[in-house]
Amino acid sequence: MLRRLSFIALMMALVVVTLGALTRLLDAGLGCPDWPGCYGQLIPPQHHPETTTAIDSHKAWMEMTHRYIAGLLGLLILVLTFCVEKSNSVATHTRWLCRGILMLVIAQALFGMWTVTMQLLPQIVTLHLLGGMALLSLLLLLFLQLSKTTPVIVAPQGRKLSIIVLLFLITQITLGGWTSSHYAGLACPDFPTCHGKWLPALDLQQAFNLSDIQTTNYEGGILSSDARVTIHVVHRLFALLVVFSIMLLAVRLWGYTLLRKQLLVILFLTLIQVSLGISNVLLLLPLSLALLHNTGAALLLLSLIHLIFRLQPKPQSLWQQPHHNLEMDRVI
Template identity: 40%
Template sequence: MLIQLAVMGLLVALIPLTLTWVSNDADKYRKLVWITVFLTFDLIMFGAFTRLTDSGLGCPDWPGCYGHSNPLLAHEHISAAQEAMPTGPVTVAKAWIEMIHRYLAMAVGVLIITLMVIAWRRWIKSGRTELRFRPWFPTLLFLFVCLQGAFGAWTVTMKLQPVIVTIHLLLGLTLLAMLTWLGARQNAHAPVSPAGRALATPALIGLALLIVQVALGGWVSTNYAALACNDFPLCHGALVPQMDFDNGFTLWRHLGKTADGEYLPFPALTAIHWVHRTFAFVVIAYLAWLGRKAFQDGGLRKTGRWLLTVMALQLVTGLATIYLNWPLAIAVVHNGGAALLLLLLVMLNYKTRHAPAAEAARAAPAPF
């Protein structure tokens, strides 16, 4: 079964690898890095879809599905589980959603292994002189994707325990951030002014605030608290509703249960939702200021514009999930918006630290 699953991951990875190989791009390593970024973003989006459709236990074992490499071979077991509990966690559709998510994850793993191998080969072949092929970061990516795979397994074997699922989400976003940083190292960047470079620390603070907000959003999603407040800007008609922070933010507990094994009270879900919603105002205000400052610098203008645009999208989709009673498509887009914000803030952090200085660009001699 493991060999069959590995072959499946390789087959999926062969599509982007072939597209990179036959492309006219002279820098195929750079192209492969950004294709891996794109597919990792897609994997995060599909992971959100898997979670939001309650398909995380569509195949209740790991890495296969009832001991098989695909749901077709496990159809008898899946059908029996669906017949016993038609609205339960195991159905034919949910099994396919879960296994497609795993196939995509394995494909991303294959691409990261490829990046690591290419980096080591080019680094050694160049006599350790081509700095952009330094292999330490791609090797760290390989180790990190192995850690992410372990949390993916624990997500299933520990029956969607909220803290494990949330860490799995955060690790996936961290992987996207690391790949984006690697991609930024391959790009040529416009010069950044001293005022733009002064945004290095504010950009890092913005990234930290976003990570906290994403963690809170993940906690909302993994505890199914998205509809705990169905009005806005109030919650249950109050600015500060009745809330149970102790049970809501107890990390080590089973899904839907308190640490003592009792059913999680609704005020705990309200507390989870309310904290995420309230902290969003802090993040929006700060990122709006940061995006505006970045937009004022020529070397950061494009990143600043996209930061403001995606942040506005996040605000709209966040409100829409409340007013429209949590439609699946908008909820998935809201998750994708968080990943895009992370990507943009990583790019902003890279540019404010490593893009060429505007003064140096003016002083450089003109090329012949």
């Protein structure tokens, strides 16, 4: 039952992350300017309660749907944590993982509130996105720990490389969130150049000034054109590093036959992500492709974490010793 509950929570978290991206892409993050209600009500009203002015009900409902489903996910994780604590067959580290997930849910609720009350401050929006990705990742780890997963013994360098690739991918997701929160997705309307230039005018200082916090509405973005171009270009360039590192990891681990299907999935998702990124620029950021780009990043992250979970470093004493339960011999 625990395994099933963890899987349901994982799928629901993916839905919540996707709805969060949809809310952001529809500029519905401030569809309800207060929290946790909407204009002081549980259900979005048709008109402003004080001025009787019509409100954008579509954006309000989008925001509240995201909140309500996130709330249901929080309740499910609370139940899951309770069941894990009561179970006698769950390892101690799994219990602590579940407690950590519950704490992260609480933190995400706070980030969701601050996203609204601080009027889409990019630092908060990006942290909220990363929190969603972290929640997805931890729920996957919980599901894997409650499942029977066949480990694969690899050389220590292979696992180290996979962790480096994971760090690169997390950085790229962060840059993607920074690009989205600053509305810089179309700062470069062409590809592979930017405004017809290989090296456009950049403003690194303004683009990545984390201490710049203003009491203003950030919807639509407030940075200069050069700063947005800088964010967009850095996101593109770092994508090249991520793609190269993933290809290097695939080459490094291809000899382990039990890993080939996972490696193919990771390579396929990488190809899809690159294609979606380019298409988003050339097609002027259509909603469907932008949403798929966000979900694709989540799936790529989960696939890489699943791969790393299966990798077991080969102890020095096992280099010359066969093992019958775990695959350790590479195909030459």
